[in-house]
Amino acid sequence: MKGNEPGNVEATAISLKDEDVPMPRQEPHERVKNFSEVALGYTEEMALKEAARCLRCKNPQCRKGCPVDVPIPEFIECILQGEYAEGIALVKSKNALPAICGRVCPQEQQCQMKCVKGKKGDPVNIGRLERFLADWERDNEGYWPEAPAPTGKRVAVIGAGPAGLTAAADLVRSGHSVTLFEALHVGGGVLSYGIPEFRLPKEIVQREIDYVRRLGVEIKLGYLIGRIKTIPELLGQGYDAIFIGSGAGLPQWTGCPGENLGGIYSANEFLIRVNLMKAYAFPEQDTPIRVGKHLVVIGGGNVAIDCARISMRLGATVCLNYRRSRNELPARREEIENAEEEGLACKFLSAPVEFYGDEKGWVKSMRCTCMELTEPDEKGRQGVQPIPCSDFEIPVDTVIIAIGQTPNPIIQRTTEGLMTNPRNGTIVVDAEGRTNLEGVYAGGDIATGAATVISAMGAGKRAARSIHRYLMETPRGERTSTGN
Amino acid sequence: MTFRILSKRQLAYKKTLFEVEAPDVAAKALPGQFLIVIAREGGERVPLTICEYDRQKGTVSFAFHEVGKTTKELGTLNEGDRLFNVTGPLGNPSNISRFGRVLCVGGSIMIAPILLQAKALKAEGNHVTTVLGCRGDEFLFMKEEASAVSDEVHVASDDGTAGTKGLDFLEELVSSERFDRCVVMGPVDMMKRVSEITRPYGIPTFVTLTPIMIDGMGMCGVCRVTVGGKMMFGCVDGPEFDGHQTNFDELIMRQRTMLPEERLSSILWETNGGCKCERK
Ligand SMILES: Cc1cc2nc3c(=O)[nH]c(=O)nc-3n(C[C@H](O)[C@H](O)[C@H](O)COP(=O)(O)OP(=O)(O)OC[C@H]3O[C@@H](n4cnc5c(N)ncnc54)[C@H](O)[C@@H]3O)c2cc1C
Ligand SMILES: Cc1cc2nc3c(=O)[nH]c(=O)nc-3n(C[C@H](O)[C@H](O)[C@H](O)COP(=O)(O)OP(=O)(O)OC[C@H]3O[C@@H](n4cnc5c(N)ncnc54)[C@H](O)[C@@H]3O)c2cc1C
Ligand code: SF4
Ligand code: FES
Numbered sequence: 001m002k003g004n005e006p007g008n009v010e011a012t013a014i015s016l017k018d019e020d021v022p023m024p025r026q027e028p029h030e031r032v033k034n035f036s037e038v039a040l041g042y043t044e045e046m047a048l049k050e051a052a053r054c055l056r057c058k059n060p061q062c063r064k065g066c067p068v069d070v071p072i073p074e075f076i077e078c079i080l081q082g083e084y085a086e087g088i089a090l091v092k093s094k095n096a097l098p099a100i101c102g103r104v105c106p107q108e109q110q111c112q113m114k115c116v117k118g119k120k121g122d123p124v125n126i127g128r129l130e131r132f133l134a135d136w137e138r139d140n141e142g143y144w145p146e147a148p149a150p151t152g153k154r155v156a157v158i159g160a161g162p163a164g165l166t167a168a169a170d171l172v173r174s175g176h177s178v179t180l181f182e183a184l185h186v187g188g189g190v191l192s193y194g195i196p197e198f199r200l201p202k203e204i205v206q207r208e209i210d211y212v213r214r215l216g217v218e219i220k221l222g223y224l225i226g227r228i229k230t231i232p233e234l235l236g237q238g239y240d241a242i243f244i245g246s247g248a249g250l251p252q253w254t255g256c257p258g259e260n261l262g263g264i265y266s267a268n269e270f271l272i273r274v275n276l277m278k279a280y281a282f283p284e285q286d287t288p289i290r291v292g293k294h295l296v297v298i299g300g301g302n303v304a305i306d307c308a309r310i311s312m313r314l315g316a317t318v319c320l321n322y323r324r325s326r327n328e329l330p331a332r333r334e335e336i337e338n339a340e341e342e343g344l345a346c347k348f349l350s351a352p353v354e355f356y357g358d359e360k361g362w363v364k365s366m367r368c369t370c371m372e373l374t375e376p377d378e379k380g381r382q383g384v385q386p387i388p389c390s391d392f393e394i395p396v397d398t399v400i401i402a403i404g405q406t407p408n409p410i411i412q413r414t415t416e417g418l419m420t421n422p423r424n425g426t427i428v429v430d431a432e433g434r435t436n437l438e439g440v441y442a443g444g445d446i447a448t449g450a451a452t453v454i455s456a457m458g459a460g461k462r463a464a465r466s467i468h469r470y471l472m473e474t475p476r477g478e479r480t481s482t483g484n
Numbered sequence: 485m486t487f488r489i490l491s492k493r494q495l496a497y498k499k500t501l502f503e504v505e506a507p508d509v510a511a512k513a514l515p516g517q518f519l520i521v522i523a524r525e526g527g528e529r530v531p532l533t534i535c536e537y538d539r540q541k542g543t544v545s546f547a548f549h550e551v552g553k554t555t556k557e558l559g560t561l562n563e564g565d566r567l568f569n570v571t572g573p574l575g576n577p578s579n580i581s582r583f584g585r586v587l588c589v590g591g592s593i594m595i596a597p598i599l600l601q602a603k604a605l606k607a608e609g610n611h612v613t614t615v616l617g618c619r620g621d622e623f624l625f626m627k628e629e630a631s632a633v634s635d636e637v638h639v640a641s642d643d644g645t646a647g648t649k650g651l652d653f654l655e656e657l658v659s660s661e662r663f664d665r666c667v668v669m670g671p672v673d674m675m676k677r678v679s680e681i682t683r684p685y686g687i688p689t690f691v692t693l694t695p696i697m698i699d700g701m702g703m704c705g706v707c708r709v710t711v712g713g714k715m716m717f718g719c720v721d722g723p724e725f726d727g728h729q730t731n732f733d734e735l736i737m738r739q740r741t742m743l744p745e746e747r748l749s750s751i752l753w754e755t756n757g758g759c760k761c762e763r764k
Contacts, residue, residue, distance in 0.1 A: 183701050185522055185529070185569045193703075222520075222571035224701050228512055249703040253715065260708055260715070260734055262741035269704035277528070277698070283752050286528035286553060287698070288745030361737035408702060410720065 018121035021050040023128055028341040032312050035197045035280055038338065039103070047132040051079040054124045057116060062126060065114035067458035070094045072111060072126055079129060084140070088133045092145075096169040097162060097208045097457065099138065100191060102131025103200050105454045106332055138207065145215070148175035153471045156181060156239040157217075158225045158411065161189020162453045163245030163444025165209065166460030167467075168217045171243075174468045178216070179239075181223040186276060189247050190445075191453070193276040194268075196306050198313070202275070226414035231440060241439045241467045244427060245460060248405045248445035254298065258355030259401075263292065263363040267303045267402035274310050291316045292397030296366065298352055299402030300324065305331045307400045309339050316398065318344055323351040323371045323384050349373075349384075353391060355399065367393045407446050415440075424449055433463030441467055487567040490543060495625040496618075498550040499593055500559055501535065507542030509572045515597075515604045516578030516692070516724055519546055520700040522569040523561065528554045531697045531719075533597040533669070534573060544572070547596035553749040574700045575723045578690070580604040584611065584664035587657075587687070588634070589678050591617035591670020594692070595626055598669045603633040605667075611635050613663070615654065617674060621645040654681050663687045668727060672736050679727030689727035693718050695738055710734055 024040040025031075031038050042050065054076045062072045071090050078087030091098045107113075107127035115123035153176045157168040160182035172178045186192050188205040213219055225231070225246075234242055251266035253259055265273075270289070273279040277287035293316060297308045300322035308318045320339075322329060325348045329336060340346075349371045358364045370390035374383040407425045412418055419428040419436040426449055427442040429435055435442050443459030445451055486505055493501040509519065518533045536545035550556045561567075578601055586605050590598030595616050606612045614634035618624045620643040630637045638657070639647025651674070658666075658681060666689040668678045675691040682689045695707040695718040707718035710731040716722065 183571070184699065185571065222569045223508070224571060224574065227517075227573055228508055251703070251705045253705075260710060260738065262738065266705040269698065269706045272698055272704050278526075282745065283749050285526065286749060288742050288749065290742065290745060360740075361734075362741070410702065 018053070018117070020053065020122035020125050021046045021128075023125075028338075028343075031198065032342040035313060037201050038198050041135055042128055042132045044132075047079055047129060050125050051076045051129060053117065055116065061114040061116055062111040062124070065111040067110065067454045068094050068461055070111075070130070075133065076124070076126075076129060079133065084133060084136045088137045091130060091133055094461075095457065096166055096212065097453075098130050099134035099204045100162070100200060100208055101454055101457070102127050102129075102134050103204075104191075104195060106452060108333070110454070138204075145173060147216075148173055150177070151175040151471065153177065153240045154179070154238055155241045155243065155467060155471075156234045157243045157245065159183075159189060159245040159247055159444070159446070160187035160209065160219065160221075161245055161247050161444060161456060162191060163247070163446075163456035163460040164189070164243065165212050166457040167243045167245060167441075167443070167464045168460075169212045169215055170461055170464035171467060172212075172216045174464070176468070176471065178218065180212075180217050180219045181225050181229075182219065182221050183224040183246075184276070185221050187219060187221065189245075190249075193272050194303070194306070196271070196275055196310050197280075198309070199306070224410065226410035231411065231415040231418070231437075235439060240471055242441065243433075243460070243463050243467060244411060244435075244440065244442040244446055245444045245456070246408045246411055246446045247456075248450040249408045250406045250425075251401070252404045252406060254352055254401060254403065256352050256354050258357060258363070258366075261355055261357040261363040262361050263290070263397055264355060264399045264401065267299070267307050267400055268405065270307055270310070270400050271303075274314075280310070280314060289314070290398070293317060294394075294396050295319070295398040295400065296321050296394070296396045297400045297402055298322075299404070300329045300331060301402065301404070302331045302335060303405075304400075304402035305335045305339050305344075307402050308344050309335075309342060311398070311400070312339075312342050312344065320344060320346045321350050321352065321368065322346065322348050324382075325349055325373065328382070351384075351386065352399075356393075363396060363399055365393050365395045366399065367391055405445075405450050407449065411446075429463075431462075432466035433459060434466065439470070487570045489561060489563055489565050489567065492561070492563050495547060495593075495596065496623045498559065499547065499623070499625065500550070501545055501547040501596060502558075502561075503536070503543050503545045504567060504570060505542060506544050506570050506572075509570060510537045510539050510542050510544050513537040513544055513573040514577035515580060515600045517573035517575050518700070518723060519544065519570050519572035520574060520697070521546070521558070521567060522571075523554060523558050524568050527557070527568060529571075529698055529700065530554050530558075531574075531694070531700055533594065533692065533723075535596040535600055544570070545596075547593055549593035552746050553753045556750065556753065571700065575719060576721075578604075578667065578724055580608055582608045582610060585613070585662055586610045587613050587615065587663045587666040587682075589615040589617065589654075589666065589668040589670065589674075591668075591674040592619070592623070594669035594671075595630075597692075598667070599626060599629055599633055601667055601669075602630070606633050606635075613638070613657075613661075615640060616647075617641070617651065617670060618646060619643065651677055651681070654678065658682055658685050658687060666690070666727075667724075668692070672732055672739065675727060676730075676732035679730065679732075683728050690724045691727040691730060692723045693725055693730065693735060694723070695735055696742065709738075 056073045075087045075090045112123040157180045187209040278285040279289035295316040370387045433441040441463040444456035488505045491503040532546040588602040612634045613636040669692045700719045702720035712729040
C-alpha cells in the first residue's frame with residue numbers, strides 16, 4: 001500500500017483514507033554502504049498530494065507548535081497553487097534555513113504534533129513539504145529580499161551555528177552591519193560537524209551559509225572569540241551589540257577507569273573527524289578515523305544514534321549501550337527505526353564500569369553493569385541504579401561516548417562579569433536573549449544546553465529583534481566606520 | 485585574512501620556519517600559545533607553536549618538522565604562497581614573570597618556540613640559561629639567536645656531534661646551580677626526562693604537551709591528557725602543564741593511536757609525487 005506510486009491513487013482517495021504520502025528513502029541494505037542522503041525528498045506529485053491533505057484551518061494549531069512561527073497553512077496553499085516561489089518566500093520570511101529545518105527538525109514534537117489531522121490519522125507532513133519548497137528553490141530562481149536602509153550600527157555575532165546564522169541574517173536584514181565570527185574553518189556549527197552527511201548533506205548547509213553571506217553578513221572563519229578578541233574588546237572596537245551563539249560543544253565523559261585508551265572517542269571527536277574532516281573518505285581526505293569490528297556506542301540520544309549509523313557505514317558491528325530501557329530512549333523514533341533497519345543492536349539497562357586495553361594501549365574489552373529503573377519520583381521520572389553483582393565483560397575494539405555535551409566554556413572564561421549558571425555553565429539570559437552585560441545577548445545551546453536546531457534559530461530570532469530595538473532606541477554614540 | 489607566507493627559512497634538514505601574514509592573530513599572540521594551520525582547503529588541521537610575532541607588521545611565525553603528510557606538504561610551499569587558514573592564538577600563554585633564574589630547554593623543532601619564551605623571560609629581568617637539544621650537529625639551528633636572548637647557552641645532542649652527548653650534564657647543572665623555574669618544549673620523551681631530572685630539586689617545571697589535536701578549542705577531547713590524576717584538555721587547559729604531575733606514558737601511547745593511518749597517508753602522498761625531494 002504505497003501512496004506514492006504515480007497515477008494509481010487519486011488525491012481524493014488519499015484524503016479519504018487519510019494516510020500520509022510516504023517519503024521515498026534509500027533501501028537499508030544499500031544506504032548502510034554509503035554516506036548519501038537516506039531520505040530522498042518528495043517529487044512534485046507527492047508534494048501536491050500531501051499538500052492536498054491540509055485542511056487550511058482557520059485557526060491553525062500547527063503554527064502554534066512552530067518555534068519560529070512559520071505561516072504553515074499559507075505556504076501549503078502556495079504549493080497547491082503551484083506558486084512555489086511565493087511559498088518559499090513565505091517560509092523564508094520566518095525561517096532563513098528551510099532546507100535544513102525541513103530535514104532535521106523534530107516536527108513530530110512540534111507543528112505536526114499539533115496538526116488537527118493527527119487526531120484521527122497521520123498529521124500533514126509539514127517538514128517534508130517545507131523541504132520540498134527549499135529543494136525546489138535550489139533548482140530554480142529563488143526569493144531575494146530587498147536590501148534594507150543601512151542603520152550605521154555594527155553587530156558582532158559569535159558562532160555560525162543555527163542560532164548565530166539566524167541572528168546574523170535577521171540583523172543584516174534590519175539594516176545593521178554584521179560580522180559573524182566562527183572558530184572553525186567551516187560555518188554551520190553542529191549542522192556541519194555534528195549531523196551526518198546522510199541526514200543533512202553538507203552541500204545544503206553550505207548553500208544556506210552562502211545565502212546568509214549574500215544577504216551581506218561578513219563571515220570570518222577561524223576566529224576563536226575569547227582568544228583572538230574578547231567580548232569587551234569587540235565592544236571597544238566599535239561593535240554596538242554582540243550576540244553569542246557558541247553552542248554546547250564540550251564533550252562529557254563517563255569517568256570510568258581506562259577512558260583514555262586508544263579507540264575510545266567522544267561523540268564529538270568521532271563526528272568531527274567524520275563529518276567536518278570527512279574521514280570516511282580517508283586516505284583521499286587527510287584526517288583518519290579507525291573503527292574496528294566490535295563497536296559500542298554509550299548513550300541513547302540523537303547523537304548516539306548518529307554515531308552508531310555512521311559506524312555501521314564504516315563497516316563496524318554496532319551495539320548501543322543505554323542505561324535505561326527502550327521506552328526512555330531520548331532519540332527520535334524515526335531515527336531509531338532507521339538505525340535498527342540498518343542493523344543496529346541495542347543493549348538496554350546497562351552502563352560501563354571500566355575499560356581494558358591491550359599492550360599497545362588500545363581498548364580491547366569493557367566491563368558493564370546491569371541497571372534497573374527505580375520507582376518514579378513525584379515528578380514521575382524514573383531513576384536508574386546498578387544491580388549489585390551483575391557485571392559482565394564484553395570484547396570491544398572501539399567505543400564512542402555519547403552521553404551529552406555542555407556549553408563551550410571559552411567565552412565565559414574570558415568575559416569578566418558575564419553571568420553563567422554555575423550548575424551547567426550556560427550563559428544566563430532573559431526571555432529576550434539579554435545577558436547581564438549591556439549590549440551582549442546570547443541564545444541557542446549556549447543558553448539552554450544541548451537542544452534543537454529550531455530552538456536555537458528561535459533564540460537567534462528573538463535576540464535579533466531585541467538587539468534591533470536596543471540599537472534603534474539607544475542614543476547615537478560615537479560612530480566608527482564600518483570599513484568592510 | 486590572507487595568510488600569505490612572507491618568508492621561508494630552512495632551519496635544518498626537514499625543519500622549516502614560516503613567517504605568515506595574519507594581523508589579527510599577531511595582535512593577540514603571546515609566548516606559549518599555538519596555531520592551528522590548514523595548508524589547503526580540505527587539508528588536516530595541524531597544531532604548531534608560535535615562534536615569533538610582529539604586531540606592527542601583522543605577522544606570526546611557526547617552525548615545523550616534516551614528519552607526516554601535512555607537514556611534508558607544508559614543506560613544499562614557498563614565499564608568496566597562501567595557507568588556507570591559520571587559527572589562533574590558541575591555548576593559554578606561558579607565565580612570563582620575574583622568577584629569578586630560569587632554565588629553558590628546547591628540543592628538536594621546539595628550539596624555535598622556546599627561544600620566544602627565553603626572550604620574553606629575559607626581558608622580564610630573569611637570568612636565562614638555555615639548553616638546545618638535537619639529534620646531532622646537522623640538526624642544530626638558531627644557536628646565535630639563543631645566545632642573543634640568554635645569559636648562558638648549552639648544547640646537547642643524541643650522538644655527541646654537537647655539544648655534550650645526552651642530557652646527563654643537566655643533572656650536574658641543576659645540582660650545582662639554583663634554578664627557580666624550568667620550561668621545556670620538545671619531544672615527549674625529552675620532556676619526561678627533564679622533568680625527572682628537576683623533580684628531586686623541586687624546581688617548578690613546565691612542559692608543553694603535544695597530544696594529537698583536531699579542533700584545538702576544546703570540542704573533541706582527543707587531546708586529553710592526565711595531569712595530577714585529572715583529565716585535562718591539552719588545547720584549552722594547556723598546552724603548558726606541570727611536568728612533575730604529567731602522565732607522559734599515557735601521552736606517548738595516545739600520540740601513537742593513529743600511527744598506521746598516518747604512515748599510509750604519508751606513503752601515498754609520496755608515491756603520488758607529492759614529495760619534491762630526491763630520495764627514492
Ligand atoms: C550529532 C548531533 C545530531 C543532532 N541532530 C539534531 C536533529 O536531528 N534535529 C535537531 O533539531 N537538532 C539536532 N541536534 C542538536 C542541534 O544541532 C543543536 O541544538 C543546534 O545546532 C544548536 O545550535 P547553536 O547555534 O546554538 O550551536 P552550534 O550548532 O553548536 O554552533 C555553535 C558554533 O559556535 C562556534 N563557536 C563556539 N565557540 C566559539 C567562540 N569562542 N568563538 C567563535 N565561534 C565559536 C562553534 O564552532 C560552532 O560552529 C543534533 C546535535 C548533534 C551533536
Ligand atoms: C600544542 C602543540 C604544538 C605543537 N607545536 C609544534 C611545532 O611548533 N612544530 C612542530 O613541528 N610540531 C609541533 N607539534 C606537533 C605537530 O602538530 C605534528 O607534528 C603534526 O600535526 C604532524 O602532522 P603530519 O600530518 O605531518 O603528521 P602525521 O602523519 O599526522 O603524524 C606523524 C607523527 O606525528 C605525531 N602527530 C600527529 N598528529 C599530531 C598532533 N596533532 N600533535 C602531536 N603529534 C602529532 C604522530 O604521532 C606521528 O608520530 C605541536 C603539537 C601540539 C599539540
Ligand atoms: S493544523 Fe494541519 S491541517 Fe490544519 S493548517 Fe496546519 S497542517 Fe493544515
Ligand atoms: S583538540 Fe579537540 S578538544 Fe583539544
